[in-house]
Amino acid sequence: MNNYKNNFAKLMSERLLELSIPVAFLVIFFYFPLFNITKTAFISHSHFTLSNFLQIFKSAYTLKVLSFTFKEAFISALFTLLIGFPGAYIISHYNFKGKAFFVSLTTVPFVLPSVLVALGFIILFGNNGIVNNVLMYLFHLSHPLHLLYSFTGIILVHTFYNFPIVVRIIGADWEGLSDEYRFAAESLGANSFTVFFKVTVPLLLPAIIASFSLVFIFCFLSFVIILVIGGARFATIEVSIYTYYNMFSDFKMGSALALFQAIFSLLFMYLYLWSGNMIKKSALKRGIAKKQNITSNKRTLSLSIIYFLFVTLIIIAPIVVIFISAFIAPLSNNFTLSNFAALFSNKYSYITGVSPIHTILNSFTFAGLTVLFSTMFALLIAYGLKGKFIGKNVFLTLFMLPLAVSPITIALSYIISFQGTFILNYWIVIPIAHTLIALPFAVRTMLPMIETMPPSYIFAAESLGLSRTRTFFTLDLNLIRPALIVSAIFSFAISMGEFGATYMLCKSSSTTMPVALYRFLSGRHFGIADASGALLAVVSFVAFIFIDKLRKEVKII
Secondary structure, three states, X not given: OHHHHHHHHHHHHHHHHHHHHHHHHHHHHHHHHHHHHHHHXXXXXXXXXXXXXXXXXXXXXXXXXXXXXXXHHHHHHHHHHHHHHHHHHHHHHEEOOOHHHHHHHOOHHHHOOXXXXXXXXXXXXXXXXXXXXXXXXXXXXXXXXXXOOOHHHHHHHHHHHHHHHHHHHHHHHHHOOOHHHHHHHHHOOOOHHHHHHHHHHXXXXXXXXXXXXXXXXXXXXXXXXXXXXXXXXXXXXXXXXXXXXHOOOOHHHHHHHHHHHHHHHHHHHHHHHHHHHHHHHHHOOOXXXXXXXXXXXXXXXXXHHHHHHHHHHHHHHHHHHHHHHHOEOOOOOOEOOHHHHHHOOOOOHHHHOOOHHHHHHHHHHHHHHHHHHHHHHHHHHHHHOOOOOOOHHHHHHHHHHHHHOOHHHHHHHHHHHOOOOHHHHOOOHHHHHHHHHHHHHHHHHHHHHHHOOOHHHHHHHHHOOOOHHHHHHHHHHHHOHHHHHHHHHHHHHHHHHOOHHHHHHOOHHHOOHHHHHHHHHHOOOHHHHHHHHHHHHHHHHHHHHHHHHOOOOOOOO
């Protein structure tokens, strides 16, 4: 009995030690700043007040912003669900050549910077974009179609950016549905329509809720796409938080809006996590459905080809056109290398504050530090949460909470909490913010691999006289290497593409590639914007290749 108590006490002390460092990091750089935002929203002249929060519902401007934010997030998520559902059906029911490539494409939104997506859509669908030029030439139109800089444009870009999430989550769950349910329903006289809506959809409901909730959160917290694609007429809560801080220096209203946004983000994050747990609980009760060859049904084959062409075009085309435009002179449309030459000159330093090459070095430096911090913390969290114990879900929720808080809110909380300190005035604040944003993804990648690691290997190593530290470096790292690499790549890609928090926190000397790219676009310097975007795309493409190679070994999202 004493040995059991001693082992239990030793185990708990090890868990507390492993979790203490990431907990301390989150307390200092997430919960304390979040507390200060709450205090700023509810405290005025040392007294509690609801006036700032109530002003959200009294102001015609903020009511319009709230209405538009919920509207664009809901419609974006709905369209994303509709576009992704056929893809989920195809990959879960059929085998075909190129299936692995299509499934690989579902990784794209996790490694592609949103500012890069915005640039690709401007080149493709802008007023002077490729699509408009082709349509005007073919149909002799006098004016271009306003495909972007509109509500339609926002929905279009959000759908492109997020529909692979639907394909991945619903497709994986649908693949595990046994045919027995369909056979049973059909034997009772149900037709295909009835089987789909009364059998299949209810069984897929947790996956549908999970994918819809996650897409809703991403669209609800969208910043750069609204800023670039929506134009001045459209403002979301995220854009308004930035506006109240940057233009009006109104921290109280900015904090109230940030808090309101965080509450609803948490609600949908809870739905995502709850539905994810429902998928896990029901997975053991399901068989594996047999897959047909897609060529066995001509109608299905024809519809699938049309769908895949559409999807491949809408995913690949915006990135391909960035590469093509990077080698074209904006005015003459001739082949040129001058756009890339500008990246190594000081010609545009007046826009970025530093030379473009310096912005590249900043991005890689911040991304490297983000990888170091997020991977280290994710490892400690995953080992600390391994196995079953009381309070595990509470700890996991606390570590995942940054996923529900927008980068703009994180930046605003830092400005309020660390004003006048070296943290805010030093470039280290940017990789700290990036680490907070990347950490939930790193934990979600690392935790399943570490939880399924056979403990017998560790016991065997320790029985041979190896210390736990030596066992970790000689055995554990080899077993979890795929998850470790994917976690590092995700963190690197997230940091390289992060815009919102960086845009609010960076000084001129710490400008990154996404911020520089946005400034080039705002100044209509499309040549260097294309070159900078092409370089960002290369980084994203390399990240995509590495993650794709490890996709079968590591669960992603």
